[in-house]
Amino acid sequence: MKVVITGSSGFIGFHAAKKFLDNGFEVIGIDNENDYYDKELKTNRRKILLSNENFKFECLDLSKDTIIEKLNEISPDYIVNLAAQAGVRHSLKFPHDYTRSNIDSFLNILEYAKSSDSLQHLVYASTSSVYGANTDLPFQESHGVDHPLQYYAVTKRANELMAHSYSNLYNIRTTGLRFFTVYGPWGRPDMALFLFTDAILKGEPIKVFNNGNHKRDFTYVDDIVQGIFLSTTDTKFVTPDDHRFKNPSISKFPYRILNIGRGKPENLEDFITEIEENLGKKANKEYLPMQPGDVPTSHADISEIMKLGYKPETSISQGVKNFIEWYLDYYNIEV
Ligand SMILES: NC(=O)c1ccc[n+]([C@@H]2O[C@H](COP(=O)([O-])OP(=O)(O)OC[C@H]3O[C@@H](n4cnc5c(N)ncnc54)[C@H](O)[C@@H]3O)[C@@H](O)[C@H]2O)c1
Numbered sequence: 001m002k003v004v005i006t007g008s009s010g011f012i013g014f015h016a017a018k019k020f021l022d023n024g025f026e027v028i029g030i031d032n033e034n035d036y037y038d039k040e041l042k043t044n045r046r047k048i049l050l051s052n053e054n055f056k057f058e059c060l061d062l063s064k065d066t067i068i069e070k071l072n073e074i075s076p077d078y079i080v081n082l083a084a085q086a087g088v089r090h091s092l093k094f095p096h097d098y099t100r101s102n103i104d105s106f107l108n109i110l111e112y113a114k115s116s117d118s119l120q121h122l123v124y125a126s127t128s129s130v131y132g133a134n135t136d137l138p139f140q141e142s143h144g145v146d147h148p149l150q151y152y153a154v155t156k157r158a159n160e161l162m163a164h165s166y167s168n169l170y171n172i173r174t175t176g177l178r179f180f181t182v183y184g185p186w187g188r189p190d191m192a193l194f195l196f197t198d199a200i201l202k203g204e205p206i207k208v209f210n211n212g213n214h215k216r217d218f219t220y221v222d223d224i225v226q227g228i229f230l231s232t233t234d235t236k237f238v239t240p241d242d243h244r245f246k247n248p249s250i251s252k253f254p255y256r257i258l259n260i261g262r263g264k265p266e267n268l269e270d271f272i273t274e275i276e277e278n279l280g281k282k283a284n285k286e287y288l289p290m291q292p293g294d295v296p297t298s299h300a301d302i303s304e305i306m307k308l309g310y311k312p313e314t315s316i317s318q319g320v321k322n323f324i325e326w327y328l329d330y331y332n333i334e335v
Helices: 011-022 039-050 066-074 088-093 095-114 151-170 192-202 221-232 268-279 316-330
Strands: 002-006 026-031 055-059 078-081 121-127 174-179 205-208 255-260 284-287
Touching: 002 011, 002 066, 011 026, 011 039, 011 078, 011 221, 026 039, 026 066, 039 055, 066 095, 078 095, 078 221, 088 095, 088 151, 095 121, 095 151, 121 151, 121 221, 151 174, 151 255, 174 221, 192 205, 192 268, 192 316, 205 268, 221 255, 268 316
Parallel strands: 002 026, 002 078, 026 055, 078 121, 121 174, 174 255, 205 284
Antiparallel strands: none
16 A cells, blocks of 8 residues: 655654554655755654655655646555644744645645545645634534634645535545644654753743643644544545544535544643653743734544544653653753
């Protein structure tokens, strides 16, 4: 079985590629390895994947329509689309990056999918940010998602709508996974765990937004890739005969959206305490108001994806410990 994983040099794509390789798949990674954050981290992830002979890599920009020809050449059984311009804060300054990498790129993948004879299932990353101004917790797939609070969420919601229309027109099986704050080894340098660890080690202040009153459904990356794998290879997904899900309701074609989180939100302050304990160093906290586009709480209802056998198992204390061990080893730091 052949799977294309886009964003394979990125954080989740790297772990997802390893998961598919461990399960005997042939994996073709596609990534443009852009400089949104430290390129070396991307190169090093790619080098690890390339040490497995079942992994091939294509350095390509998915927003260019030549990608369709390349996908035709590869003829994968599955596509897992994890490439994107991520990050809420960056979207306030550079919205065009999001149109290119999230919308134009996904349209190219859908254009390939509509005429592919080999493709069995297209799985793509969405985000908890699509719940935007919702205050009804926990977030369920059936909740309204028509009130995004920033442009990153708009592009991810657009992906869900694009998939809906292509599933309808061309009977393509699509699954959109709404990820909730993913963390773990090889994590993203623009996310809280990485930023806090770096600052605490340097003795610099950490920025604690919303005066520390944030709650996040932090989800460990191994649990996330377990969910990606289970949903991609789920052979029973043949709507409209699939009665396992209350969502996605009215569609008469193979389209679904699933939350993928831990289902247990944690206080940001408790998360910081875990980092401090693992580093044996106290953080110097700079309390700041809520940032534009942020939401105070994210909490996933994961009952739908659990029907596929998904079961998040990693506690915050274990997950943070694993991250810190990786970080100290990778940057050769002794504490
Ligand atoms: N990490 C999280 O907490 C989180 C939460 C919600 C959703 N997501 C989504 O999950 C997916 C993976 O996120 P991540 O944390 O691994 O991010 P990441 O930035 O580490 O990985 C994304 C990868 O995509 C590549 N890429 C970007 N634009 C591209 C293009 N036009 N062509 C080819 N490659 C391109 C980047 O170089 C990068 O390696 C993204 O779609 C993201 O929006 C992540």
